[in-house]
Amino acid sequence: MHLRKIAVGLSALVLLSTGAQARGLLDLINVPGPHASHAGSASASSALQLYSSQQQQPSFDSCAQLFPGAKPINTATVPATMKPLALCSDNFAVLYSQTSKTPLVVVERLNAAQLKDAKGEERTNQFYPDPRIPKGGRAELSDYRGQHPAVDRGHQSPAADAPNPNAMAQTFALSNMVPQDPTNNRKIWSKVESDVRKFAKRADGNVFVFTGPIFDSGHSTIGDNKVWVPTRLFKLVYDAASKRAWAYVLPNAETAIQRPMDYQTFVKTTGLNLLGNLPVSGSVGRT
Template sequence: MYLRKVAVGLTALVLLSSGAEARSLLDFIKPTTPHQENASHSGSISQTAALDLYSNQQKQASFDGCADLFPGAKPINMATVPVSMKPLALCSDNFAVLYSQTSKTPLVVVERLNAAQLQDAKGEERTNQFYPDPRVPKSGRAELSDYRGQSPAVDRGHQSPAADAPTPNAMAQSFSLSNMVPQDPTNNRKIWSKVESDVRKFAKRADGNVFVFTGPLFDSGYTTIGDNKVWVPTRLFKLVYDASSKRAWAYVLPNAETRIEKPMDYDAFVKSTGLNLLGNLPVTGSVGRI
């Protein structure tokens, strides 16, 4: 079995695919949209209403119901994730979440984008109805109160963007806190929003499916917010894999007001972050024209 372990900081979280092919390798420091998030325009829904957004299969802690959202239909093998991270596999209509009940955030969110889906998503009304994920035990999840009254302020930063949602139900699901990380407001609403927009532009022109991996990185000195101690990322990543051309590239940005750097190739991404998310999938090049 292919296995590469890159130590970054104090500990490493290794994710492998089912079977003989490695899917991912995540290293964490410790067990270590437009994003106009205006509180006056945001709301919440009840846990009963939130649970109704999910099918019976999506209520199960398994990637079985959304394997097609992963490249090669090979989901992350949850049995390989360290127990210390208290992982959960969560399926939604349009994205899959590897969730940690330790960090109270997603570790990786995976989407499959294509031109037809994004055409359907165009014009879909943004709901701004945030809610804690009812599928996650209360002891392992973020609550709306964790994000309120923080100094400095933080946004509830989508990992699967609301603007990627092609249906009303998918839009509603995107506002689950299991799809959120605490994000610097300027980063969320300007810099990261531009990254998301660039990825959508590419996916609309691509010949087929484009798979997108998004998530947080927790480097030494990361902080927490709220009574539930939700981990605040020091950096954020977005890895893009074009299944047709076999090209891959990534953005890795600090969770702060910053500027967008030129996307890095896949080898540089693995070296910079310790994440080998594509495992043995073929990668023949990097980004061309965004």
């Protein structure tokens, strides 16, 4: 799977989702499951215990199944200036940029069984810097604090998609976040995420979802680490059974939800041919 080459320039598009107090990170590290480990200090190094040894490697090898056709995005198609990094988690994969300090694309495989398991899973709200990313190439918690105007840490793979405690904890890594307008994140984008889940619960098999930021010319940054703030966000849905695909592309601002666009329009709008040569036989008017 290839991405169209990205130009970084004045007029170019660059490629590029609050609740109650929850359990601490140490509690999450010690949850029963394949990655459970001994307690340590609640730091980025402790958070490393949330990931298997394979997931600690900068490769999509351990999560190829999360991509349609089991064909991961080729990081070599991303400009070297973006310093791309491949990151696997239990239920999502991240094409990350050490330049923007954000994900460029986050990929999920959803289906009815997974979302049934995810329903009622306790949201943790324990955000942490991703320990798999070199310190100079990652966002820190401090980057999101005290911003004017305020920004949310916007999940790209939603916490509500996580089917178990370890997967839930992984969604709160800053490698799964972009600086997002609070109203957009909590209302408009939340509705988009909910609509996608509703479709995936009805679908006949796996539904693949690509989510990410778009950085138009003039985008801003936050924090000492200069985390890029997207001007728009996208969510592309591909139903593997019906071969239908559609996408939302919305401003990172207080806005109204819009009807999804077909895949061809998405590619023309963003320059992102995320499905490569996979067959696309139609779209939907609404999810």
